[in-house]
Structures are given as structure tokens and as C-alpha cells.
Amino acid sequence: xxxxxxxxxxxxxxxxxxxxxxxxxxxxxxxDNIGLASLVAMGLVLLxxxxxxxxxxxxxxxxxxxxxxAVLTTxxxxxxxxxxxxxxxxxxxxALVLGALTVRLSGHFLPLGTIAWGISLxxxxxxxxxxxxxxGISGIPPLSIFGKSLIDPGAVYYVIWAFVxxxxxxxxxxxxxxxxxxxxxxxxxxxxxxxxxxxxxxMKLMVFVYAAxxxxxxxxxxxxxxxxxxxxxxxxTPGIEYLFMAVLGGAGQVWGAILGAGLVTILKDVLQRVxxxxxxxxxxxxxxxxxxxxxxxxxxxxxxxxxxxxxxxPARQPDDxxxxxxxxxxxxxxxxGTGPLLQVAAARKQFGGLVAVNDVSFDVGRAEIMxxxxxxxxxxxxxxxxxxxxxxxxxxxIRFAGQPITDADQQTxxxxxxxxxxxxxxxxxxxxxxxNVALGAHLRGSAGPVASILRTDRAEEARxxxxxxxxxxxVGLAEHMHKPAGSLALGQQRIVEIARALCLAPRLxxxxxxxxxxxxxxxEALAALLTQLRAEGMSVxxxxxxxxxxxxxTDRIVVLDFGTKIAEGPPAEIKTNPAVLAAYLGGTE
Amino acid sequence: MDLTILLFLLQDGLxxxxxxxxxxxxxxxxxxxxxxxxxxxxxxxxxxGLTYALLSTxxxxxxxxxxxxxxxxxxxxxxxxxxxxLTPRDLARxxxxxxxxxxxxxxxxxxxxxxxxxxxxxxxLSVAIVGSLGPYLYRIAYQPIEDASVLVLLIxxxxxxxxxxxxxxxxxxxxxxxxxxxxxxxFNLGPLLITGQSIAVYVATIALIVALxxxxxxxxxxxxxxxTAINRVGARLVGIRTVMAGRIAFxxxxxxxxxxxxxxxxxxxxxxxxxxxxxxxxxxxxxxGGLVSYPLTAIAALGVGIVEAFASFYASNYKxxxxxxxxxxxxxxxxxxxxxxxxxx
Numbered sequence: 001x002x003x004x005x006x007x008x009x010x011x012x013x014x015x016x017x018x019x020x021x022x023x024x025x026x027x028x029x030x031x032d033n034i035g036l037a038s039l040v041a042m043g044l045v046l047l048x049x050x051x052x053x054x055x056x057x058x059x060x061x062x063x064x065x066x067x068x069x070a071v072l073t074t075x076x077x078x079x080x081x082x083x084x085x086x087x088x089x090x091x092x093x094x095a096l097v098l099g100a101l102t103v104r105l106s107g108h109f110l111p112l113g114t115i116a117w118g119i120s121l122x123x124x125x126x127x128x129x130x131x132x133x134x135x136g137i138s139g140i141p142p143l144s145i146f147g148k149s150l151i152d153p154g155a156v157y158y159v160i161w162a163f164v165x166x167x168x169x170x171x172x173x174x175x176x177x178x179x180x181x182x183x184x185x186x187x188x189x190x191x192x193x194x195x196x197x198x199x200x201x202x203m204k205l206m207v208f209v210y211a212a213x214x215x216x217x218x219x220x221x222x223x224x225x226x227x228x229x230x231x232x233x234x235x236x237t238p239g240i241e242y243l244f245m246a247v248l249g250g251a252g253q254v255w256g257a258i259l260g261a262g263l264v265t266i267l268k269d270v271l272q273r274v275x276x277x278x279x280x281x282x283x284x285x286x287x288x289x290x291x292x293x294x295x296x297x298x299x300x301x302x303x304x305x306x307x308x309x310x311x312x313x314p315a316r317q318p319d320d321x322x323x324x325x326x327x328x329x330x331x332x333x334x335x336x337g338t339g340p341l342l343q344v345a346a347a348r349k350q351f352g353g354l355v356a357v358n359d360v361s362f363d364v365g366r367a368e369i370m371x372x373x374x375x376x377x378x379x380x381x382x383x384x385x386x387x388x389x390x391x392x393x394x395x396x397x398i399r400f401a402g403q404p405i406t407d408a409d410q411q412t413x414x415x416x417x418x419x420x421x422x423x424x425x426x427x428x429x430x431x432x433x434x435x436n437v438a439l440g441a442h443l444r445g446s447a448g449p450v451a452s453i454l455r456t457d458r459a460e461e462a463r464x465x466x467x468x469x470x471x472x473x474x475v476g477l478a479e480h481m482h483k484p485a486g487s488l489a490l491g492q493q494r495i496v497e498i499a500r501a502l503c504l505a506p507r508l509x510x511x512x513x514x515x516x517x518x519x520x521x522x523x524e525a526l527a528a529l530l531t532q533l534r535a536e537g538m539s540v541x542x543x544x545x546x547x548x549x550x551x552x553x554t555d556r557i558v559v560l561d562f563g564t565k566i567a568e569g570p571p572a573e574i575k576t577n578p579a580v581l582a583a584y585l586g587g588t589e
Numbered sequence: 590m591d592l593t594i595l596l597f598l599l600q601d602g603l604x605x606x607x608x609x610x611x612x613x614x615x616x617x618x619x620x621x622x623x624x625x626x627x628x629x630x631x632x633x634x635x636x637x638g639l640t641y642a643l644l645s646t647x648x649x650x651x652x653x654x655x656x657x658x659x660x661x662x663x664x665x666x667x668x669x670x671x672x673x674x675l676t677p678r679d680l681a682r683x684x685x686x687x688x689x690x691x692x693x694x695x696x697x698x699x700x701x702x703x704x705x706x707x708x709x710x711x712x713x714l715s716v717a718i719v720g721s722l723g724p725y726l727y728r729i730a731y732q733p734i735e736d737a738s739v740l741v742l743l744i745x746x747x748x749x750x751x752x753x754x755x756x757x758x759x760x761x762x763x764x765x766x767x768x769x770x771x772x773x774x775x776f777n778l779g780p781l782l783i784t785g786q787s788i789a790v791y792v793a794t795i796a797l798i799v800a801l802x803x804x805x806x807x808x809x810x811x812x813x814x815x816x817t818a819i820n821r822v823g824a825r826l827v828g829i830r831t832v833m834a835g836r837i838a839f840x841x842x843x844x845x846x847x848x849x850x851x852x853x854x855x856x857x858x859x860x861x862x863x864x865x866x867x868x869x870x871x872x873x874x875x876x877x878g879g880l881v882s883y884p885l886t887a888i889a890a891l892g893v894g895i896v897e898a899f900a901s902f903y904a905s906n907y908k909x910x911x912x913x914x915x916x917x918x919x920x921x922x923x924x925x926x927x928x929x930x931x932x933x934x
Binding site: 054056101104105106107108109110111112113115116117119120123124127237240243244247285286287288289290291292293294295298299302 | 626729730733734737739740741743744745747748749750751752753754755756758759866869872876906907909910913914916917920921923924925
């Protein structure tokens, strides 16, 4: 069944639910709470599940939204609908400030940071006079539509769930776009994203603010549903619960957020209301049960429940990509002219006392295939990283198309037209080959998150995907286009990386061991492709251990040994060079 | 501010800081050996203090029963995981460690409480009860996912924290408890009143740090832990059982937590949920130490204690806010100096 039909059925079910005669009003309250929690969990799905930023502090953003409207509607008597944009603005600004700090934290420091500001803000809410200190603010007016006050849980229900579906559709749209691809690339590390011109910090901040806005929206709705606020629901334990919902539903699954929020909210209600009736005790078991469930979930189903649920339904056939629409070439600022395309002059890299690259100089000409060879540890990959600015030079200079790029950042280098593949494959494993390759065309599009959410990016998106499909076809992987990249053989994954690099329409292609793991005929196909690219005017610099491949394909070879260039010349010359033979086979002296 | 207040605040800060130092060291230890960011460390503080407080009033603390339940659960996990590969000898050892030991402690506890309380016996018993929870907890919650990423382990830690917080409420109730000071004498040093309890805190902290240093430097288990911390795979290759290392690390962390609880329960009323905040302050110190450096962590902990003391004097309402907000610039600084192991190039 088509997911759109399923979504339609779900929306219809939600719409009909309050009309069921005899439904206890209490159920509607529960559904309201599920909707409110779903909004926050949905933000976390994008932030944590897709972007890889684990936040325990989302409840604080719910607090920003709730307190903003609480103060404005009670103290200043504003209309609740008028405070919606103000609540979102406050939350957004708070998220910008906290996010600017948070997204710069690395690894496990990031979630610890969210715990730190989560606790600080909770205490702050309880100390500020205008927010009513620990007692909070009561007497918040309910929402009203056309003069009809939505005081009944069954009435505000429709407002909450309308927002839930809007947020869900917006989130799905956002993920299925140029921005979404960049977001998914974040999990594979900063280097990958930067190599295709994405600013990882900016992208993380964007998704951080997006998640906070959904939390702020939930807070605004909460304030007018509950009609009173106090600091308790905005502390660190609720923050943990929101994360639990997202993990339970399935990280990265937008609609899984509703599943997770629903299960946790219902379970919490059962534990708070039903269990004490049975046991006669007043002890709170919910934290114990939640804690145990969270630990157990990580042990048995780390991917969450949604993928298991989704596998019960047949997957939708992916749409065929229309490859006829063309994508404009990347507009590049300056730097053409004649002379060598890439000039490496006395490049040096030291890690402490170790000289990994020792004053290496070489040029790559236009429309030339050149190889960088040498034994393991010779400094080949380090040289690649110096050219693409993943590492900073200790000394020397690098020029590309006449302009100095020694101090340029990775994004600028991608924009100038240097694309690369990686020695250790960097693909987003659970995302389709098509989407992985389309990431390479990131700089050739311009649609931002808002355009993605509103779907005004569709024409550009079709051009980007068409280009990706063309490059996949070109490298001979058309039949695998819609498979997850991780399901391909390692050699094929290397070829996917080449297709991705080609999507940038590069002038210089850097390939790190492209033939590793390929079978004989696949190597022949790769050699033919590279020869054709050269004929089209592209330059290729490759690191490769397969000497047969290198000797038959390249125009020139540079040999490195222990970081030092020991030879340079055409293949025939390198084959007989005594220094090269000594380096590879061991010297006789 | 006059000198007396200054000295008083410094003394107060140092006393608290010494406790944070202990917790910070335990956190560094656990992280280094198992890569677990041990959020529930603070719960052990509350458990330790409250267990001692209950023992001093002649009651059997719920943690003694809890230890038995944890032991049984850990036993079942072990048997389920190893199945038929479990030899009779191993089975006997598992029964001894996970069933007989907690039963014995429980029996002793029940016997002890019917006699007039002895502080020393209660101290030993509290540390034994709460310390035993550590390895059981490791077996149940962390060992099944020991190879997962730091992030997954952290989320598991948060789950453990929630569960232990709830169990604390069940076993100790919502009321706070306080215990008699171990050493009730005190003396004047210039304008300052030095209590025996604060001396006990300093002595215990220094003694534990020295003991830990000796353990790591001289004992074979200590060396195994250090090897595991430096390189898990390498440690495994030379025959060190990383699971054993994890178990020891958790036992030490839980025991250190319990001792910290003993040290503060005469000075502050402990509630079931007090531990979390105390533990997090140990975290602030551990993070300043980069989760690797023991000396830096200890010094930073004293700093945290002093900042907190001054914050509570000048802006008592904002004490927690100040301490935790300070963590953000520290985390930022640590992120800048931290080499990202997730990226291999």
C-alpha cells in the first residue's frame, strides 16, 4: 500500500476518533498529550536520529514556548494566536544561542552539554520572578477559533493533531531534499560533508533550531491546553523521556515519533494511574520502568520499533528518475587560465616529530591522469588531505588553476572544482545510492530548508536527481540506484563514491585507491571511464596499489617513500627506476 | 567581605570539592576502562548515605534486598548469555558471587541491626551493600552492549539513572535522612571551626586517592585496568578479560560513591534524588580533566567546590545555574582540544 494512502487513513482515523459516541473524555486528554509529545519527539528524530546530535534538553525549549505565551497572555492580555509567532521566535532565538554553543561540542561532550543547559534552564525557570518562580503561571486562556473557546480536550485535540500532521509532513519534506541529504551526511562525519561544500556547523545549527521550534510549538500548545505552567515538565527527566520516545519509535523515522510518543505516554499513564490502584501503593514506578525499558531497548532493538512495523507493509516502489532534465554546470569564480591545473610546491606535513610529507613538489597538468604511488605509510593519503584542506600544511604552498588554495577551507576547494573519494568509504549506509550520489551535486543546487519544506524546490530537485542518475548510469551501477548504499559490495561502494564526486562536475578528481576490491572486468571498466573523463578535459590524481592498473592508465607517476618524493616520470621510466625498485622490493646496498 | 567569610567559604568549598574529587575520579575510572559515561554515579552517593543513615537507626535498608535482586538478575543474565558453555566450576563461582554473597550480606545486615549500632560496622556494611551493586549493574545493563558506541552507552546510562532514581524512591521514600557525624569532635583554627567530619572527608579523600594510585601502580588487577583503558583490543590480545576489568571498575565506582555518601550524610540531609546533582558536579570536574586525567580532575573538583561555595554566598538562588552553566565553556574548550576518534583520517 502506498504510504500516502496509509497516512491518509491515519489522518482520517485521528479525525473520527473524538466523534465515537461514549468515548471517555479522558482518552481525548491522553491523545492530546500524545500529540504534544509527538511534536517534540519529531524534532528529536531529525536532530538525533538523522543529524546524530543527541539532546537531553528538548524539554527546556518546550518551556520557552510555554512560558512565553503564558506571560504574554496573562500579564499582557495578548490573544493566544498572536503569541504563537512570538513563542516560536523566542524559542528560535534561545535555540540559536544554545545551538551555536552546542553544535561545536564534539562526540559525547555534546549530549553532556545538553544535560548541562537543560538543568540550568530548569532551575532558571523556577527562579525568575516574572515566570512565577516554582509555582509557575496559572489562568492561561484557552485557544479559541471564531469566538468559540477550545476549552474541551476534544476541541483543542483537532488543533494539536493538525499541527502534528503539518510538522510530520514538513519533516518528511525536509528530509527528502537537498538539505535533507546534507543532514543525513552529517552522521558520516564532518570530512565527508565538507568535501562536497556543506558547512557542517551551519547544517547542525539549522536542524537544532528546527527541532527546538517544534518543541516550542508543543510548549505553546501545552500552555493553552493545560492552562497552567510550572517548571516541572521542562526539566531534565522529561527531556530524557522525549529522547526515549524518539529512540523507541526509531531514530530517523518521522512517523515513528508518534508511535514512540504514544507508547510512552500511554505507558506513563498506566503506571501513574492504574498500577497504584492495583498495588494500593503510592510509589512511582514510571521512572523505574522507563529506565529499564530504555536499557532493554538498547540491548534488543537499538533501531527502534518503527522499522519493524514498517516491514509489515510492502515497500513503495521508488519512482524512476527522469534523466532528461539537465543541470547547469557549477558556476565557478575565477581561476582558469593556462599552465598546470594543480601545483604542489614543497608541501610539508609534520605530526609532532614525524614528517609525514616531506617537502613534496609536483604538478598535475590539464586533462592528465597522474598516479601517486608508494609503499604503505609513504604519505599518499596525507597528501590528498593536504590538497583538500582536511589537514593544514606545516609548510609549502598549493595552487589550483593559478590561485593559491593553501589556506582555503574544504568548502572553497570543493567549489573550485576538486572532488575526491575516500580510502575508507564514506557513504551514508542506510540511504539509497541515488541519494548518496546526489549529495555530490550539493553545490550545484541552492534550495534551502524553507523551500524544501514548502516543496518549492521540486524543479531543482528533479535536476539534481537527474544528474545523479546520469552519473550512476555512467559508472555502470544503474541497476543498484535505489538500493541502500551499504548493501553494495565494497568495490561497488568505491565506484558509488566516484559517481558522487563526478556530480560536482569537478576539474580535478582525486581518487584514493579506486580499484581496491574490484574484479578484473570492473577495473577495465573503471580504466575506460577515467580515460574518457580525461578526453573530456578532466584531470585525475589517483593513489593506487594495483601496478598493472596504474602503469597502463596513467600519463605520469609520482613515487613517495617515507614522505619524500623519490621519483617522477612516465610509467615506463618509473618501472625501471632503481630508487623505486629499492623502495618497493628492498635495497641491495 | 572579610577574611573570616573568605576562609569559611574556602573551607566549605574544599570539603565539598573533596567529595566531588572522589566522584570525579570514579567517573574517569569508569570511562577510561569501559567508555561508559556513568551518569548514575550520583545515585550511589545517595544510596550509600541513606543506607548508612538507615543502618544507624537500626533498620534493614532496602538496598540490602535490592542487592540480592540485582545479584539474581545478574546471575540470570550470565547463565542466559553463556548457556551450555558454562562449566560446573564457573557455575559454582557465579552462584557464590551473585547469590551467596548478597544473601550473606543480607543475613549479616539483619543480624547487625538487632544490636546497638556501631559506626564502623555500619560503614563497612554500607560500602559492601552499595559497592556490590556496581558489578551487578555492569553485568545487567552494560556488558550486553559493551562494544556499542559511547553515545549508546551514554543513553543506557541515562536509562540506568532513571531506574535507580525510581528504585531509590521506592526503597528510601520521599523523606530526607541525615546521620550522626562519624567524628563529633571539633576544634578552632584561628577564626575557623574545623569539624571532625570535615577532617574525615579530607583524610578519606586523600587515603582513597593514594589507595587507587597504589592499586593501579602495583597490583596485577590495577595494571589490567590500565591496560584496558589504554587499548581494549590490545588488552584482550594479551589475555586480559575486559569484562573483568569493567566489573572491577564498576565495583570501585560504586564503593567510592557509597563512601562519598557516608562522608556527606552527616552534613547534609540526603534525599533519594540528591545524588544526581552531586554526581553531576563530579562530572564537571571529570570533564575538565578530559575524562582521562586523574590529577586534573581532582584539582578541578576542588575548584568546582569553591565556585559553588562562593556562588551560594553571593547568589544562593542561582548556585546550580552558575555551576552547570560553567560547564558549557569547559565543554567547548574540551571539544576544541579533543581529537575526534570518529573520523579516521
